[in-house]
Amino acid sequence: MCGIAGIVHFDGSDVSGRLVRRMLAPLAHRGPDEYGVHVDGPVGLGHVRLSIIDLAGGQQPMHFPERGLSVTFNGEIFNYIELRAELETKGHRFRTRSDTEVILHAYDEYGDDCVEHFNGQWAFAIHDRRRRRMFLSRDRLGVRPLFFTVAKGKFLFASEVKSLFVDPDVPREIDPIGLGQLFTFWSPLAPRTVFEGISELPPGCNLTLKDGRLRTRRYWQLRYDVDERWRPEQEWADELLELLTDAARLRLRSDVPVGAYLSGGLDSTVNAALVQQCTSAALRTFSITFDSPEFDETAYQRQVVDALGTEHQAICCTRQDIGQIFPEVIWHTEQPILRTAPAPLFLLSELVHDGGYKVVLTGEGADEMFGGYDIFKEAKVRRFWAAEPESAFRALLLGRLYPYLPNMRAQSLAYHKAFFHVRSEDLDNPMFSHLPRWEMTSRLKTFCTAELQAAMREHDVYADCLAMLPAEFAAWPPFCQSQFLETTTLLPGYILSSQGDRMAMAHGVEGRFPFLDHRVAEFAARVPPRLKMKGLCEKYILKRATRHIVPEAVARRTKQPYRAPDAESFFGPGGSASSVPEYVETLLSPRRIEEDGLFQPEAVERLVEKARRGNAIGFKDNMALVGILSTQLVVEQFVRNFTPPSDRVLDAMEQKQPVGVLGPMVDADSLTISPSTATSPEGGQW
């Protein structure tokens, strides 16, 4: 697991190896073990490495000199052993044991279709010097990040936006439309980001650059072709367990030890149990605990640890911790967040790192694939109730939706009916399931300045979402439509990014996700919705498939979404904080809010005062506070005072001579470009 960066000059002029090296510095946390820079005339590739597979032979950028190919790659191709064997029968000869080299040979053999052979999580860029093109790709569901931009005759790409911003030619401005999308969907919809002119390659897409033209092509899409033929439930369950076991087995491929995250919920327990089935060694598990009982799941974690016999370590996250590390968290998320939930995961990856681990298996994706989230339940109940609005029984189900939220328990049925009221025209809306969440989130926009609100209003973000939907969407069952929306918006944009890759990689930890194995995802898409949510029992088929490997108490427990304290992380419970962190006071001060120009100073001041009094207890207040503070931190750290780490951080790292040397090499220590004798740069236009 690693970080990648690169530059292509459209006019054919030489890329500066020094700039590529500087672009690596802000990615050093992703790959602290070694780095490599390769410049070949108008193309420069950079790589920082977290060595996991083929520790000695996997240096990058890696080359396949006979075919004029170079690659810089972040991620894992888990089925590289099988692919390599397949390619060897076709005459390919390998120099290393790494999955990186398999990418080069697979591209050589299958062209752009190579990615369809991969089972993994990746972001990579291949320079194909013979065809004078670049080929970039991102995994199917968006586990690994890949950003790019075009500025002043250059194409630049990187694992994180901050690497692009190292080049002073790349402007650093907030994109009001990206922010408008985030203040609706919780993240921008790729390719859009919150930064003007910076794009993210959407999951499941390839990007090619040839003759000065960028082209994005989708190579994979989740399709809910539900298999409605009669089949015993147990057969579905057996097939699922077999697939999940294989998904976990592949994800244990590593030359360094592999641990697991354990929340105490069903998904992480299944994940840990699967790992235990695949290996004889004792599993190391890592958990977050909270000092507040509202969020803490220690008791469940202990049950799992005792039942599975894992070697366990936990870190307690306090609200003060969250308040303190929040600026660093936002430096890594690179976009505003509406909850503090990523912050504890930042501490968790530090615990894993300090424990000497670089790889963890984790349970994300199960809720999206098997229908675990409350939003699916809520949509089902709303639809069920809307069919018979006068039914008292159907309306009663509304009260069962959010039993874990103390503020919701006290609600009367009359209010539930009012909140979940279904407008008849919404029933046919493709976004039916998500409209309540998105409309509630959109209320944050009322804090924005009049100008920003006007800019946001000019652009219809719902139209952006509708434009993403494939033609077949309308034919899918409503439950699957909700799943698709969740899997293509929140999963890549927030769960796998702000709460996933960014928090884990902040401390050089690679997350691996058995539930996001594409075979599991494709299987789940075929499962009839009635087996995902049976009545109101969520993830039914997953529970059935895993009932013999999961402790009974965990299988039976009520689902509790992962949450962390929000407003009170900055202002104390009930506004009791003796000292509010200084950066909070500064960034939320009326003067600063006015200077930055995104929010209305008066409205923010009232909200802050409300939080100080301890009255910010509602969803909206908490979301607004975290959203505004994190936006102000994004502006501070990326727009106003962008100060990336100096490339001296790389000095401490070893620079390895990449395997299969090709073309002119940058000697990064002396930063001179040595002349090539083997090949000559082609020059000319790109």
Place this chain on the structure above:
Amino acid sequence: MTDHAQALREFIRENFLYGKEPSFSDDDSFLDMGIIDSTGVLELVAHLEGRHGFTIEDDELVPENLDSIHNLVKFIKRKTQHLDVSA
């Protein structure tokens, strides 16, 4: 009655509109106007109980009592009359 309405408008302005002038009539539904979300009801209840010294029972937590200035004023009047009588 006007006093109650004025005080309620002030509370809503301060607490739910963050200082922005309310642009709704006394009969407009807070839910329809998007002014109060599901947790906002509890803030409103806490405010009413704190300010007027009565307790709101679970079966009184209904939009007919709480969902517009007009409904609230009627509700407060009824509740405080009840207090006066019992006192």
